[in-house]
Amino acid sequence: MSEKMVLMQGNEAVTEGAIAAGVRFYAGYPITPSTEIAEIMAKRMPQVGGTFIQMEDEIASIMAIVGASMAGKKVLTATSGPGFSLMQEGLGYACMVEAPIVILDSMRYGPSTGMATKVSQMDLMQTRWGTHGDHWVIVLSPSSVEESYQLTIRAVNLAEKYRNPVIVLSDETISHLREPIDTSISPTIVDRRLPTEKAGYLPYKTDESLVPTIANVGTGFRTSFTGLVHSESGFQTANGHVAEALVERLRDKLFNNLDDIIQFETDRVEDADILFMSFGITARGVSEAVESLRSHGRKAGSLRFITLFPFDDDRVRKAAGNGRTIVVPELNSGQLVLLVKRVFGDSRKVVPMNKINGDLISPQEILSFLREENL
């Protein structure tokens, strides 16, 4: 192990990843279990020449980072379920104006204020469908402190590259876990594309990338942002053709680049007769269960979603091998399993495994579950 290894908490790794990626603006409203991110950013942002603002609530927080992003800053906010609910309005707006923003949602337990200090994976579908209307976001799911660092960097890069909101979906356990990580390697940094010609500049005119350049506010370009359907000029229209083309482009700018965006981690899926599909902290119990099953001669494998959305059925099908049974453990009443069932229909046996008491799924529980279900 490298001597550069430092012990870091998940939330701290997010802040250090963000700073390494170039984030220089943070606006937020502290909420357990993401609070340390705001606390650390309050100290770190001024140290690196950035700005920290504690806002009056989460609606203001997300709108502040949208504004700062459109003015040229790389931005982050962090929250948890109750705050993420408030942010949904701003998230939709960010999708529509194509603001490169990163939101960290550290999942705690339950609907409403739930249990603030307990872990869950109950916000999965909220990341995808929390705000109204057809829209597309990128959702990344770390399963360790190291990955909290790496994926925050990746989230900032993807936001800038595709001019789109990116959500890092963490949870209470990863947020507060401490593990050694190596932050000494310089990350690859992606910057947004800027326009060059002021004359004739249209804020939403695109090339074959389908990603418009951003004229950062204050750089002398005439620009316009609105949540209303807008033409290339950025001005509102109720023209159905323009609306259709806009919403299609918002989808296609991501879906034309799925190879770049989608990442899985697979472990011995090729010959697996029982395959686990999971994400985030749950994948770590799965990993140990697979190890234990293999050591007893059972052909087990694992597919971990690093990118949760966009979710591409074909890619999941190809990555999943031929195992006849798929078990989907998750800390909710069954959200990821809906997607997995959609992919496989009746062609495989898809078995949900759910835990909703605020604790993790341990490797031992996975092994007992298989015995109880005769899998």
Added chain:
Amino acid sequence: MSNDNRFELRMTGSGGQGLILGSIILAEAAIMEGKIVTQSQVYGAEARGGTTKAELVISNKHIAYPKVTDPDLLAAMTNEGLKQYGGGISRKTEVIIDSSVMSAPDFLDEENCRGLLALPIRSTLISRLESELGLNIVLLGIIEGLTAIVEVEILRKAIAMHVKKQFLNLNMKALDLGMEMVEAQAKTGIRI
């Protein structure tokens, strides 16, 4: 470190005793020796006197599941801590209790744990070092004395990273005291 390459420690007690800091210090010492660790704690409003728990897993290889499932060592610094987080132990588990604040629990015997080490931790700290602070470091000394999980000098280095200069001497003495208590356990400790 046991044969399965994984050492699991759970410490429980009262918020303010510094058990979470203790687990972080031991984690950092292990990292300095090139080991892998995962450190976690019960998270809530325990900072001021509630019952708290800190957990540490140390391994020579990648740690998949980060939480303690079958502790090698359970250290309970209050009765309430033992009640709340004393479950989930096995015949693998060595249990340490502070006999100056709690009596040996009757539910522990040779059937359900590896051994019980009852040491008057708090009272010895007060009488020997005239301090109420440093209980967590005395406990680290006891853990080190029992397991030699890291090099003592590296543990000292990790402690120095976390304590203010004016308290460094006290904390080093606290560490020595803990190790001494283990050595002297035949006289002062109760073992089953």
